[in-house]
Amino acid sequence: xxxxxxxxxxxxxxxxxxxxxxxxxxxxxxxxxxxxxxxxxxxxxxxxxxxxxxxxxxxxxxxxxxxxxxxxxxxxxxxxxxxxxxxxxxxxxxxxxxxxxxxxxxxxxxxxxxxxxxxxxxxxxxxxxxxxxxxxxxxxxxxxxxxx
Numbered sequence: 001x002x003x004x005x006x007x008x009x010x011x012x013x014x015x016x017x018x019x020x021x022x023x024x025x026x027x028x029x030x031x032x033x034x035x036x037x038x039x040x041x042x043x044x045x046x047x048x049x050x051x052x053x054x055x056x057x058x059x060x061x062x063x064x065x066x067x068x069x070x071x072x073x074x075x076x077x078x079x080x081x082x083x084x085x086x087x088x089x090x091x092x093x094x095x096x097x098x099x100x101x102x103x104x105x106x107x108x109x110x111x112x113x114x115x116x117x118x119x120x121x122x123x124x125x126x127x128x129x130x131x132x133x134x135x136x137x138x139x140x141x142x143x144x145x146x147x148x
Contacts, residue, residue: 007113014069014110019076023060030140032133036125041067045133049141054081059130066114066123071130073110083138090131097127 023031029046036042041063048056057079059071077093078086092107099118117127 010110010113011065011069014072015065018072020058023058030137032137034129034133036129041126041129043071043129043133045130047137049083052082054078054086064126067126067129070127074130077109077111078134087138090135093131097124
């Protein structure tokens with residue numbers, strides 16, 4: 001089995017058996033909804049941040065296998081991270097997705113299976129949708145911290 005087949009297998013596994021899927025009825029969670037009109041992907045992310053750490057992170061959405069599996073991988077990658085570290089990880093994921101060199105010390109785990117996405121520019125938005133939602137959520141948290 002070559003590396004591309006292995007990556008495809010990991011993506012399909014996260015698509016068929018997503019981690020941290022399903023929203024919770026808890027107002028202490030920040031909720032962010034994003035969609036990608038160009039292909040119909042829709043994603044809602046819920047995150048709970050406590051003591052500057054992403055305590056819990058959930059996802060619910062519809063879309064292609066890349067979008068939905070990437071949301072699952074994102075939750076596993078970012079859960080338990082300090083929000084400043086999470087921003088660094090998200091930034092490295094964007095580098096990987098664009099086909100640029102990324103720091104393997106920062107971006108670890110299953111997230112690297114999306115490096116082939118750079119060959120399909122139309123799929124970049126699919127792979128980054130859930131990550132962009134978390135990035136927006138963290139920015140909102142930081143703004144609230146600054147303003148009181």
